[in-house]
Amino acid sequence: MRNDKTLLSGSLNLLLLKLLDEQDMYGYQITETLASRSDNTFTLKAGTLYPLLHNLEKREAVVSYEKAAENGRNRKYYSITPKGRGMLEEKKAEWRIFSSSVDSVLEGGQACVGA
């Protein structure tokens, strides 16, 4: 089954904020966590990830800092801010409305077909 990437692009900020809400992460860690959690459905390239993170930082939804990672090397970690948490809740609500609207259209289509 092919995955429509336009479906992903609108949800990326939501996914990133959700991951960072659980724990602070650096860029590579975010891509790996996202891929493993989604069973490789969501595979982010660096060219997509880092501009998104930078834009979230400009909007003060996340902040960055340097810290030693598990491998001992310094990495740039991202951490969600209270403003980011507020944004996350908004996006979650938007997603619920969007997905339930899509579901009700799909279910309504099946009912029509069955009638």
Added chain:
Amino acid sequence: MSEHDVFRAYLEKVCEQIRWKKARPVIHKELGDHLEDKQAALIASGSAEDEAANEAVRDMGDALLVGSQLDRSYRPRPAWGVIAVTVILMIVGYYARDYIVHNINSHRTVDVPRSLFFLGAAVVALIVGYFLDYTILGKHPLLIGAGFAAVVMLLPFFDLSLISNNLDYRAYYYGTNLAPFIPLIYAAFLWWWPYKGYGGLIGSYLVLIFITFSWLVFGLLPYAIFHCGICGIMLTAEVLKGKFNIRKSIGMSILYVPVALVGLVIGSSLLKLIARRLSLVMYPWLDPEGAGFMGVQIRQLINGAKWIGRGSYTTDHLSAILDDAMLTVLIHKVGWISFVGILFLFGALFTFSFLQVRRTKSKLGRFTAIAVLSTLMLQCFIYIFNNLFGYFSLAVLPLLSFGNAELLVDSFLIGLMLSVFRTNDVVTDAVIEPRAVPRFRIRFERLR
């Protein structure tokens, strides 16, 4: 571990797409870390080093595309609010000075070409500060501090004759105009100062005392106290934030007990002089033709001022007090409304600047911006206080009052502060590499 050749080639290609050169090292590092981590994961799952490197690069995506996407999101962010208010203040200052000189009875005239020249020079100084890489303050703090000290000490001895043929006056002139740089230089020094403990605190305190007494050499004790006072506040803040890893109560005692003792000694030996000055400050009519002259004129003008329009007090001495009391004269000529307007502009400048300082990530950036902001706020406070009450004439009103050298200095400092705000997205303390602490080893050898 050195960078793999494949990574270096990829990253260089990406960074070539980034038009803002200051962002390139930040992007290079972050993407380079990503490549390293990806390569390490592939090696751990059995790939050879070169194969893992190539795979990691393929996984990143096309270098040109990645670079152009990053170019769109990494742009300098000018602090437009601060810039706008600064430009307005410069223009208001130019026209206010021009208006005042045209509207007082004196032999003073407006040299329009000279005024325009210095206004243009102030804009140039603002731009120079704006595009200057302020991180050099953190990279070479000792060199810059020593260079500054050398300039201050040696400059008066050059007979430039543009200022004066009198050495003492030249020393005074340069000392007053260079004093606003003291908090900036000390802020960078404090950011860099690597020594902890009580020794570290005492060392940084001794540097501050040395700076204060250096200004005494020029006979500029009040300037030393005010500007070094800002440095003292910065040092106090660092003690309270735990920079030196010492007990805060003892740290504060180390800082303020000597100050209190010196104050007591000086106060008791100069008691009569201080009492006389204080009484003149509180009641300048004690010596209206002498030391209290400025105070009397200012208070009379302020008491007679109206909300809009010319004040009721008449005097022939406006020209004599103009340099130190321009705001008083403006209130007298135009009304309190001019004061409210100027207060509003400075309030906007400081508010916008503080909001920017709050979002500044780099500690050096915050130190730099706070040093400049504190200097400007102190100048404003002292000048406005003097112009309302006639207490002491030690400062200029930034960008507004008379004084071409002061205009250039303040413009440059504001430009430097804007440089901090502009580069906030890409400057962190991690990318500033100060010079290593000098270490000296003495080896003894027997002479043969």
